[in-house]
Amino acid sequence: MSLDGETAAPSRPPWDTAGIHGLQRPREWDAVVTVEAPEIDAEKAVFVVLKGGDLIVEEGPDNLEKLAAGVESELAAPFRAEAVRREGGLWAVAARSVMVLDLPGVTGDEIELTMHGGERTLVVDGEPSFGTIAQLERPDHVVRARRIDGALWEVTVDKL
Secondary structure (H helix, E strand, O other): OOOOOOOOOOOOOHHHOOOOOOOOOOOOOOEEEEEEOOOOOOOEEEEEEOOOOOEEEEEOOOOOHHHHHHHHOOOOOOEEEEEEEOOOOEEEEEEEEOEEEEOOOOOOOEEEEEEEOOEEEEEEOOEEEOOOOHHHOOOOEEEEEEEEEOOEEEEEEEEO
């Protein structure tokens, strides 16, 4: 109640004010294109395009070159792309740039290497592991790597 006997409206916390609702989510895609490709016999595709144009298909048919070319007009390789058939032969293709490293002799399919304050933690395929992978070492960072094909790995680096 206010001094004049009327009930005052409850005060609103500052974060509930219009326009103040936390941080914006990071952009998921670096490029989104539509491509006419009726010859592709699928509903969905996931693929990686490497520097030099090599195309590695993770899901879908092998003839995805037309979808890759559509993305390459907007985004330089290497990139990871996901494509979905829309109407008829029209495809929506979304892609994001990726870092690719050649890590010969490294076992497993997923790696996480964390370095912080002189401590090093290596996890391979969800299991703690001894040793390290020198090419992935970054002090005060967590480095995640996922095998693309053979000795090629997609790598993300996040500061701690």
